[in-house]
Amino acid sequence: MSFFKNKSSQNSQVNESEQLTNDINKNIQMIHKHLCQTEDFKTKHMTFNNKKCAILFLDSMVNKENLQSNVIGPIIEMKSREIESVVKATELNFSSEISEVGTRLLEGFCTILLENDAIAKSVFVGEIAMRSIEEPANERSITSSHDGFVENLSTNILLLRKRIKSPQLKVKYFTFGKISNTRVSMVFLEKLANKKNIEEIERRITSMEVDQLLSSGEVEQYIEDNPYSMFPQMLTTERPDRATSYLMEGKIVLIVDGDPRILIVPITFFAFYQSPDDYNTRWQISTFFRFIRFLSFIISISLPAIYIAIVSFHSEQLPIGILYSIKVSLEYVPFPPLLEAFAMQIILELLKEASIRLPTPIAQTIGIVGGLVIGTAVVQANLVSNTMIVVIGLTAIASFVAPISGMGTSARLLGFPVMIAASCFGFFG
Structure with missing residues (x-):
């Protein structure tokens, strides 16, 4: 097994450093081979300045209208100028490495190859579908804006720049995932x-070594301080107004292409219980909420545990009327309070x-059946x-009151060990 692994890794290293040549046909073959002979790889042969010209692209990644109007059409019409000044490109890249050309094709670029030229020109003609x-x-607001992040990285940065029109807003890009890029x-x-x-x-991000990166949750798990903590250590949001307010407080925002949820770091506990509506109402009202x-x-953490502790150890703390009502309801129940609470919490989840x-x-x-039918049935069955x-x-x-759902889930899970402690030691637990 180790022999094949080492051999394949050596081959991959050779392919990654392979260079283009002056032979246009050989270049096409090497690029096609780099892309594993995929069948959506297309080649259009033309003539430009009395030289062979080939336009390479992935059929599934480009916009046909952009390809025709920005690349193919101008090349056909203008044959006596430099290729860089002929094509209509918002983004034009030059490369002589096969791996870099392949990466550009996978990002929605088309590649222009010329005879006796070892430099490939890549023009962005991608299809931006979102x-x-x-x-x-999952983050509704009454008085705040009603837009949200989407799965496109450029659009998400646009939503931030629309709110912060300042030259101080800085963006740094990284690429992760040996497979996903x-x-x-x-x-x-x-x-x-x-x-x-x-x-x-930046140090933690650049130290990440992964084959694929698909969501912001994966980034959070790689760079967080305490991986065994049940509580979220980064604020996750899909609201641009929330992200903007934290940027103005000196926080840092991490955006993953393909994920509408962004990360805000560093963060404190109290931020998880703040809502965008708090900034749009009077301070007395926002403080109350x-x-x-x-x-x-x-x-959410302590109420079931308090009930278990009172019923099991400290029933004298309750008034006689409430105590009598609780004792009557428990008279025909065959299970201890801890088992009752565990069963109902698991049913809730x-x-x-x-x-x-x-x-x-x-x-x-399901909500109606679970809340009414099952609840009524288990009570009537004692x-x-x-x-x-x-x-x-x-x-x-x-x-469910928590504005960030992850914090509410953590609070419910933390309730389980607290219930066990209360059943063993009462209020001391």
Whole structure:
């Protein structure tokens, strides 16, 4: 196995450093071979300045109208000028390496080869297909803007530059993935961002060695401080207004081509419970709702554990009326409170996952069935007490209050060890 691995790696190194020659036919063959003889590789042979000319492109990656109007048409009409001044190009690149030419073709360029010329000219004629700009479905806002990031890197940077028309807004590009060749951009304000933070993030990004990079979540896992922490360590958002506000605070934005979710670093805990609406309302109102969100975080972690501790160890802390109601609901339940809470929390997660994966009409039905039918059935069957249903329901609502869904999920998961501690040690746990 090692013999074949070493041999293949040596061949790949030779291919990557292979150079173009003055033989146009040999160049076409080498480029086609570099692309593994793919069948969407197209070649158009022409004559320019009494020389053989070949235009290479991938049929699936180019816009035919741009190719005809910007490259093929001008070459046919003008035969006595330099090729650089004939083609209509917003981006023109020169290269003599086979691997670089192949990379350009995969990015939507067409390559022009001339007889007795070992330099390839690549012109961008790519097809830029993307969905329209619309508000993110999972980050709704009442008083803020209603646009969101999309899967195109250039469009996402445009959305930031529309809001920050400053020469200090700096963009740095990186390319990762030996197979995917994914572009990642780091955006920050030159005089506001901390230089040490910029250098550290750039160091961590450039140290990444991956075969493929498809999403911002992968970048987060590679460069975060504590990989074993349940809490998110970078703010993920699809809202340009949120990203802009953090750029103005000196934060750094990481954008991955092909992913509408961007990363904001460095970040604090309180940022996960801030909403764009907070900046568009009176300070008294925004302060009140922020307090509600922080309270929801505490409730989502500790409410089931508090209930378990009271029922198991500290029932004397409750008034007689409430204690009597709880005892009556627990009289015919055969399971301990910890098992009740675990079962209901797991059922809640199952319903949430099912509603996410299923189509919207069916997901709504699942929510109704899960919330009403199953909840009523388990209570009538004396499998779970009424009070536990109320506690788990309040816990679920509190966890969904978080503006960033990842924080709500982390809070619910952290509730499991807290419930175990409460069942063993009461309030001390």
